[in-house]
Amino acid sequence: MKLVKSLLLGSAAGLTVMAGAQAADLPVRKAAPVEYVRICSAYGAGFFFIPGTDTCLRVSGRARFEAGYTQSYQRGSANNGGDLMGYRGLGRLNLDARTQTAYGTLRAFVRFELASRTGAYLTSGTAQRAANAFPALGVDTFGRAQQYVNVDKAFIQFAGFTAGRAASFYDFYAHDFEIIGTSLGSDVSSTNLLAYTATFGNGFSATLSVEDPVFRRTPIFGTGTAGAASQFQVFGAGSGNFTPVIAVNAAGVPVGVANYDAIQRSRMPDFVGALRYDAAWGSAQISAAVHELNTGNASSFTPFPGFPASIPGGVTAPRPTTEYGWAVQGGVKVNLPFIAAGDALYLQGSYGVGAQLYTGYSTYNGSYTSSGNVAPGSSFSNWYSDAVIDPFTGKLDLSSSWTVVGSYLHYWAPEWRSAFIGSYGEQSFGKGSRAGVGLVSGLVGASLILSPTASQFAFSNVLRDTNQIVAGASLIWSPVRDLDIGVEGLYARQALSNGRVVDQNKNPVTPTGVVNGVPTFGGVPLATVNATDSFQVRMRVQRDF
Known part of the structure; x- marks a missing residue:
């Protein structure tokens, strides 16, 4: 038994030695070296090389409470009536990738923004109309709670070209x-462009720059539905946007109105040009844009009273026209380090037709809608339409507007700063636009308040020339780098350029008559105004990283 056991142990030892010798003859695979992330200093702080590539990447972001x-x-x-408070939480993620090439730097930049907001003002109808947000639908949350999901930036820059979703080159x-941002002045931070x-x-x-026209459209004035009783009715969701134009029979006799579809189509991009100068003292820019309206x-x-709905021989109306709006803008930024380090002043003015x-x-009252x-x-x-269709010619009668803004940033100390903002603007419509649409409205059965032949017409606010003031100031504390804790107060005033209107806050009715120059309802005098104002206070806690 001992002999057998010794033979077995000896055989096992021999096999082990042989296997070890054979293993020693096999090639040994070395572990792949660890590739550590390397700092990329070519484009500033925060960039690193993506492992295995020559592309530098910077990841940054923002967290904000308001x-x-x-x-x-x-x-x-309606319209958040009675809401006084609003809240918003916002998150931002930035990805900035850059590669050096024989043609210069190749850059791709992406920014995502996500927000949850509730209550007065911080739920944005403007963002919702531009497809950047979606609303809650509950009984108590409808119009008061909103989620904001936006690809704020997604562009490529290469050899002088910029392509993608970026800030408009018109803006300064x-x-x-x-x-x-609520002072008067252009600010389309995200649009599609080349x-x-x-x-x-x-x-x-x-x-x-060739830019997406959708984000620069203010609706052409129209009604909610074709043949609506009041042609001064703002269009509603799903009801279309129509406006009346006189139609004639074969003999040239006016027999009714053709209801034109006034929703604009995307047929031509906007063309933007800008000339800019940057220096140590600041910067300056002149820009211009051409914008199609159709x-x-x-x-x-819709027949006039006394005419049949179907006219023998048919009816004809002027063909729709296309017009081109335009705008010019000039701005300057002046650095003022001799007052305090970081101080700067912006001055800007813009004028546009259509x-x-x-x-x-x-900007303050809300864009992408006919009134606010x-x-x-x-x-x-206020009414904002870029154009009114002349009911007698079918041509577009373009409105005009202009704004000026000044903004001064002052550092009281390295940790404390304030901004002081003031802006003013005006908008006016063609002299015949309001009267023409009102007259045709009366002919198709609209309320007499909307017809220039009625004395009450003077007290309607629709398509009235107006002006606005928006001004404010802020105080921001930055106890550590990239952390802002601040408060901002704003005052806004809108006014008629001439005349008065019924005060809808005190008398939300349509007047039935006028006595001694005062509108009345059932014989009772109604209050009138020519201006209205409001104020807001906001606070913010923000950390950038």
């Missing part, structure tokens, strides 16, 4: 010093 108080004139259910100041920028040295550059065909026919969103006249007001339930609304 709360606001705004004035309200009503407690109705773009609310740079404001907690929430642009080329040429640099000439000594700080000069010029850009030609309408669709007549969609239906291009209200290029002047930014509706300074606070829920305020005395009257």
Whole structure:
């Protein structure tokens, strides 16, 4: 037994030695070296090389909390009536990738923004109309809670070209010093574009940009539904946007109105040009834009009283026309280090015809809609249409607008700073636009208040020339780098350029008559105004990283 055991142990030892010898003859695979992330210093702080590539990447972001108080004139259910407070939490993620090439730097930049917001003002109808947000639908949350999901930036820059979703090259100041940008002035931070920028040295550059027109459209004036009783009715969701044009029979006799489809189509991009200068003392820019306005065909026919709905031989109306709005803007930024380190002053002015969103006249009250007001339930609304279709010729009668803004940033100390903002603007419509549409409205059965043949017509706010003031100031504390804790107060006033209107806050009715120059309802005098105002206070806590 001992002999057998010894033989087995000896055999096992022999096999082990042989296997070890054979293993020693096999090639040994070395572990792959660890590739550590390397710092990329070519483009500033925060960049690193993506392992295995020559592309430098910077990851950054933002976390923000905001709360606001705004004035309200009503407690109705519509338009956040009665809401005084609003809140918002916002997250931002930035990805900035750059690669050096024989043609210069190849850059791709992406920014995502996500926000949850509730209550007065911080739920944005403007963002919702531009497809950047979606609303809650509950009984108590409808119009008061909103999620914001936006690809704020997604562009490529290469050899002077910029392609993708980026800030419009028309803009300059773009609310740079404001907690929430609401001063009058253009600020389309995200649009789709293809642009080329040429640099000439000594700080000069010029850009030609082809931009998405959708984000620069203020609706052409129209009604909610074809043949509606009141042609001064703002269009509603799903009801279309129509406006009346006189139609004639075969003998040339006016027999009714053709209801034109006034929703604009995307047929031509906007063309933007900018000339810019940057230097140690600051920067300056002159920019201009051309913007197409168009309408669709007549969609239906509404006869005048006494004429049949179907006219023998048919009816004809002027063909829809296309017009071109335009805008120009000039701005300058001056650095003021001799007052305090970091101090700067912006001055900017813009004028446009048929291009209200290029002047930014509706920034405070809300864009992408035909009307807005300074606070829920305020005395009257502003009207913003880029154009009115002349009911007698079918041609577009373009509105005009202009704005000026000044903004000064001052550092009281390295940790404390304030911004002081002031802006003013005006918008006016063609002299015959309001009267013409009102007259045709009366002929198709609209209320007499909307017809220029009635004395009450003078007290309607629709398509009235107006002006606005938006001003404010802020105080921001930055106890550590990239942390802001601040508060901002704003005052806004909108007014008629001439005349008065019924005060809808005190008398939300349509007057039935006028006595001694005063509108009445059932014989009772109604209050009138020519201006309305509001104020807001906001606070913000923000950390950038």
